[in-house]
Amino acid sequence: MNNNYVLACIDGASLTTAVCDYAAWMSHRAGAPLKLLHNIEHRPQAAVADLSGSIGLGSQEELLEELTRVEQQRNRLLMQKGKLMLDAARERVVSAGVADVEAWQQHGSLQESLVELEGSIRVLVMGVRGEEHQEGQIGAHLETVIRSLHKPVLVVNTPFSTPKKIMLAYDGHDASRKALDMVASSPVFKDIPCHLVYVGDESTATNVLNDAAKVLQSAGIKHELVNLPKGKSDEQLCHYQAEHDIDLTVMGAYSHHPLRDMLLGSFTAKMLHKTRRPLLLLR
Amino acid sequence: MLLLSKKEDWLGNIRGDILAGLVVALALIPEAIAFSIIAGVDPKIGLYASFCIAVVTAIVGGRPGMISAATGAMALLMVTLVKDHGLEYLLAATLLTGALQVVAGYLKLGQLMSFVSRSVVTGFVNALAILIFMAQLPELTNVNWHVYAMTAAGLGVIYLFPLLPVVGKVIPSPLVCILTLTAVSLCVGLDIRTVGDMGELPDTLPIFLWPDVPLNLETLRIIFPYAAAMAVVGLLESLMTATIVDDLTDTGSDKNRECKGQGIANIFSGLLGGMAGCAMIGQSVINVKSGGRGRLSTLFAGVMLLTMVVFLSDWVSLIPMAALVAVMIMVSIGTFNWSSVTGLKSNPLSANIIMISTVVVVVWTHNLAYGVFVGVLLGALFFANKVSHFMYISKDMSADGNTRIYNVVGQVFFNSAERFNAGFDFKEVVDKVVIDLSRAHFWDISAVGALDKVVIKFRREGAEVELIGLNEASETIVDRFGVHDKPEEIEKVLGGH
Numbered sequence: 001m002n003n004n005y006v007l008a009c010i011d012g013a014s015l016t017t018a019v020c021d022y023a024a025w026m027s028h029r030a031g032a033p034l035k036l037l038h039n040i041e042h043r044p045q046a047a048v049a050d051l052s053g054s055i056g057l058g059s060q061e062e063l064l065e066e067l068t069r070v071e072q073q074r075n076r077l078l079m080q081k082g083k084l085m086l087d088a089a090r091e092r093v094v095s096a097g098v099a100d101v102e103a104w105q106q107h108g109s110l111q112e113s114l115v116e117l118e119g120s121i122r123v124l125v126m127g128v129r130g131e132e133h134q135e136g137q138i139g140a141h142l143e144t145v146i147r148s149l150h151k152p153v154l155v156v157n158t159p160f161s162t163p164k165k166i167m168l169a170y171d172g173h174d175a176s177r178k179a180l181d182m183v184a185s186s187p188v189f190k191d192i193p194c195h196l197v198y199v200g201d202e203s204t205a206t207n208v209l210n211d212a213a214k215v216l217q218s219a220g221i222k223h224e225l226v227n228l229p230k231g232k233s234d235e236q237l238c239h240y241q242a243e244h245d246i247d248l249t250v251m252g253a254y255s256h257h258p259l260r261d262m263l264l265g266s267f268t269a270k271m272l273h274k275t276r277r278p279l280l281l282l283r
Numbered sequence: 284m285l286l287l288s289k290k291e292d293w294l295g296n297i298r299g300d301i302l303a304g305l306v307v308a309l310a311l312i313p314e315a316i317a318f319s320i321i322a323g324v325d326p327k328i329g330l331y332a333s334f335c336i337a338v339v340t341a342i343v344g345g346r347p348g349m350i351s352a353a354t355g356a357m358a359l360l361m362v363t364l365v366k367d368h369g370l371e372y373l374l375a376a377t378l379l380t381g382a383l384q385v386v387a388g389y390l391k392l393g394q395l396m397s398f399v400s401r402s403v404v405t406g407f408v409n410a411l412a413i414l415i416f417m418a419q420l421p422e423l424t425n426v427n428w429h430v431y432a433m434t435a436a437g438l439g440v441i442y443l444f445p446l447l448p449v450v451g452k453v454i455p456s457p458l459v460c461i462l463t464l465t466a467v468s469l470c471v472g473l474d475i476r477t478v479g480d481m482g483e484l485p486d487t488l489p490i491f492l493w494p495d496v497p498l499n500l501e502t503l504r505i506i507f508p509y510a511a512a513m514a515v516v517g518l519l520e521s522l523m524t525a526t527i528v529d530d531l532t533d534t535g536s537d538k539n540r541e542c543k544g545q546g547i548a549n550i551f552s553g554l555l556g557g558m559a560g561c562a563m564i565g566q567s568v569i570n571v572k573s574g575g576r577g578r579l580s581t582l583f584a585g586v587m588l589l590t591m592v593v594f595l596s597d598w599v600s601l602i603p604m605a606a607l608v609a610v611m612i613m614v615s616i617g618t619f620n621w622s623s624v625t626g627l628k629s630n631p632l633s634a635n636i637i638m639i640s641t642v643v644v645v646v647w648t649h650n651l652a653y654g655v656f657v658g659v660l661l662g663a664l665f666f667a668n669k670v671s672h673f674m675y676i677s678k679d680m681s682a683d684g685n686t687r688i689y690n691v692v693g694q695v696f697f698n699s700a701e702r703f704n705a706g707f708d709f710k711e712v713v714d715k716v717v718i719d720l721s722r723a724h725f726w727d728i729s730a731v732g733a734l735d736k737v738v739i740k741f742r743r744e745g746a747e748v749e750l751i752g753l754n755e756a757s758e759t760i761v762d763r764f765g766v767h768d769k770p771e772e773i774e775k776v777l778g779g780h
Contacts, residue, residue: 042533046299049574052445053306053455055565055617063572064531071533 004122005033008093009110010103012085015127020089021160022278023125024096029188032122033100036089038082039110040075079105111144121151123280128157128272138272146268146281147254152182155272155279163247167195169237169271172208175252179282180212183250184219193222197240199233234270241277253281288578292347296576303575304583306455307350307566311337311588312599313461313607314566314614315353316478321418322358322558323365324373325482329353330592331489332377332557337585339548340562345540346525347578348532350566351548352585355415356516357559359649364509372506374494377553379503379510384518384546393538396522402634403658404523405623406641408564410654411520412619413646419608419615422476429473430605437464437609457610464606465598478607479600486596488589489555514546515652517561521545524562531571565614633665671699674723676706686715687746692722697729707737709744716741721752 008023010016020036027034048066086103093101106113114124129139146153168183170176180196183189196212198205205227216223228236241249253268271279311333319329333352340351365373387393423430437460444456468475478484496502525536541562549559570580592599627635637658645654674693681688687708695703718737725731734750741748 043295045296046303046571046574046576048572049299049302050445051302051306051453051455051573052451053310053457053569053573054441054445054613055568055572056442056613057616057619058621059572059617060527060531060568060620061622063568067531067533067571 004120005035005102006030006123006125007035007037007114007117007121008089009124009126010036010038010082010085010089011127011130012081013127013130015129015156016085016089017092018156018159019125019127020092021096022154022156024093024098025160025162026123026125026154026188027093027098027100028096030122031187033102034093034098036086036093036101036103037110037113037117038086038103038105039113040078040082040105040107041109042107075107110141111148114145115148118149118151121149123152123154124149125154125156128155138269142272143254143269146283150283153253153281153283155281157278158276161247163192165193165195165244165246166248166250167197167237167241167244167246169233169249169251170196170198170208170212171200172198172204172211173252173255175255175282179250179252180215182282184215184221189221191221193224195224195226195240195244195246197226197228197237199228199236200230202227234267234274237271238274238276241275246277248278248280249275250280250282253283286343288342288347292578294577294579296574297579299574300577300580301583303570303573304580305587306573307570307575307580307584308587308591309455309458309461310566310569310610310614311350311352311584312592313457313602313610314355314563315588316481317418317607317611318353318355318358319558320481321355322361322373324370324558325484326478327483327485328370328373328556328558329358330485330588331555332552332560334585334589335489335552335555335557336548336560337581337588339551340544341578341582341585343540343547344544344578344581345537345542346528346562347536348567348570348576348580349521349524349528349536349541349562350570350581350584351521351545351560351562352566352588353558353560354517354520354563355418356411356520356651357513357561359414359418360512360516361509361558362649364506368505371495372502373558374553374556375496375502376506376510376513377549377557377559378494379506380513380517380559381546381549381551381553383510383514384549385543386546387514387518388539388541388543388546391539393518393522393542396519396526396538398659398663399519399523399655400634400637400658400662402630402637403641403655403662404526405620406638406658407519407523407645407651407655408618408620409623409638410642410645410651411564412615413642414649414651415611415615415618417646419611422604422608426475429475430608433464433468433473433475433603433605434609434612436467437461437606438612440464441609441613457613460609461602461606464609465602468603468605469601473603476604477600478602478604481604484596484600485589485593488593489557491554492556494553512650512652513559516650517545517549517559518542519651519655520564521562524564524567527564528567528571531568532576565618568617633661633669637661637665667696667698670694671696671702674699674702676703678708685713686717687711687713688717688719690719690722694724694726695730695733696726700729700733703730703733704737707741709740712744713746715747715749717749717751719751723753725753 006023006027008019023034048070082105090101090103128142129137166189168179170180183194194216196209198209209225209227213223213225228240254266268281315329315333316326319326336351361373364376440460440463441456444459445451521541522538525538525541529536545561552560623638640661641654641658644657645651674695677690679688679690689707738748
């Protein structure tokens with residue numbers, strides 16, 4: 001466990017600097033080394049398109065030659081671009097005081113790389129959207145990545161500010177119970193006051209919250225118990241977050257089957273859309 | 284599992300896939316018609332098959348961007364079935380072919396492709412190109428000069444039109460060829476054969492129907508040999524095409540899913556009144572060249588093919604056969620692996636022999652499966668022969684002159700067992716023989732038998748034999764099969780002497 005590192009996904013989007021800062025903070029707090037990863041994704045779009053529809057002697061070989069040439073150029077450029085990004089990112093985290101940094105590039109989809117590396121990831125830090133997305137959109141990979149990994153994922157959506165207050169969205173179910181244990185046991189959240197928030201009826205709230213409070217109590221974490229009235233949980237939480245100046249929200253993620261989420265909408269997806277502050281998602 | 288696919292497989296390349304699908308559909312129409320004629324059925328059978336197979340493989344296939352439809356390789360296998368028993372038996376055989384391929388997919392037989400060497404693949408591809416070309420010859424024999432002129436003009440259009448700036452790269456030249464030749468033949472009023480003369484074209488969408496054959500063993504006896512051959516050839520060509528598309532697009536594919544997908548496609552084809560088919564090398568290359576990468580291009584090609592044919596069937600029937608022949612000659616030339624000919628000089632002789640044998644056997648038998656069988660067999664023999672050279676036995680004498688030490692290095696198996704025996708000198712009189720096997724590999728019981736013979740022979744000559752350094756791999760085999768330390772087995776081994 002101690003060999004595991006904080007992994008930051010660098011993609012050159014506007015959020016990259018924030019990703020670096022949060023990753024540096026994570027690495028510093030957790031006392032874990034930091035790795036910066038940049039993926040050169042192979043696009044499904046064709047590099048060459050010739051609609052003449054005719055094939056002659058040696059067409060296959062020529063086509064292979066041509067495709068190889070074009071893709072080589074394209075990937076060279078991407079590699080160089082990625083190296084520059086990684087260099088900038090490394091400089092930034094080093095100046096933020098992280099000593100143990102490693103940067104590397106991989107070919108292929110981010111998700112595949114992450115699944116391969118999963119065993120040695122402690123926390124994954126990535127931006128909420130990639131370089132091609134508009135403000136307010138969610139990155140295309142985000143959900144697949146979060147669903148395929150079983151490690152904490154810190155989703156970054158704003159410039160860095162040192163977390164001074166965190167909120168734990170708690171509903172008493174398995175995923176949020178795990179989130180609670182993590183907050184209680186991790187060195188990252190020591191000395192950071194935690195707002196334990198439950199959305200629902202008061203009658204059940206007291207029990208659930210008191211149980212959870214004991215866990216935080218024994219870990220010596222300052223906490224506040226909050227019961228928000230029943231309603232749209234995502235809106236309530238985001239509202240509370242804004243009102244109380246919460247810097248970071250911790251919650252369990254995608255605990256339901258994808259099919260159910262497709263029909264009813266996923267709470268995690270809604271939170272990702274609405275929240276203005278980073279989310280730490282636990283699977 | 285078969286219906287699962289990544290979103291980007293469908294929607295990752297929409298514009299490229301749609302355009303490529305259109306180009307492919309235009310080239311698929313003449314092919315489907317031509318292959319129906321080879322098989323001896325109405326063009327609509329091939330067109331329905333191409334539609335079905337393209338659409339179904341787009342959804343359940345394992346290789347996005349590969350084009351499957353009615354093919355020449357399959358059509359050639361069904362000629363006698365259609366001639367002797369009729370269309371309904373062909374549909375039944377198509378169903379059975381699909382079922383066999385699905386079973387092959389679940390048994391993961393796709394992995395057997397690793398035994399098919401590169402030389403066999405190029406031989407297969409070249410043989411296929413030659414067969415497609417030869418299938419055009421009936422259209423070019425006993426005809427007047429108009430047909431030759433038309434065909435030559437068609438080929439000219441196909442290969443010269445893409446050289447035109449701008450339009451050449453945007454309008455598919457096979458389409459230009461077909462349109463020009465049709466227009467010319469209509470205007471001049473040439474009396475040459477047209478697609479309409481070759482049989483019925485589809486005027487409706489395909490309908491579901493169960494083949495009208497008696498369900499008994501007699502039927503099975505008739506269709507099984509055809510279905511088995513078609514299943515094998517279909518999978519071979521599909522997996523080879525998948526590899527070619529893998530190489531061209533630098534992406535991977537699921538070969539076992541492809542086997543199942545081909546099977547399901549053929550089952551649908553048989554039920555909707557189509558013939559069996561498989562992946563097409565030429566069309567897949569055209570697809571990739573036109574920018575098709577995803578599942579969408581295959582689906583769109585199938586849908587456009589049927590749409591065009593159903594709504595334009597009156598026009599399609601006017602296309603002169605010469606135009607189709609020109610397109611098919613292009614496909615056969617494009618399928619041919621040209622580098623295998625230019626590489627004949629630089630490739631090792633064994634590779635050339637395998638490639639050429641595959642071609643010759645296929646062209647001779649019109650069955651690609653036989654060619655691949657011969658190619659794989661030759662490949663195995665050449666390999667065994669090559670590896671058997673990796674063995675030598677060196678001799679040493681101990682200081683006192685009484686002990687002979689043999690040092691065996693390399694691979695000992697059925698093919699090198701003879702040479703292994705010959706490496707020992709039994710005439711020499713020594714007290715003790717040491718055979719050092721620490722750098723030898725014993726692969727099979729032939730090797731073990733050879734070692735036993737050597738040991739026994741030395742013992743009979745009065746020498747004491749010691750085996751040292753039998754590495755673990757060899758030791759297990761010797762333990763299991765060895766007899767040299769069991770007296771009652773000795774007579775058995777030497778019984779033949």
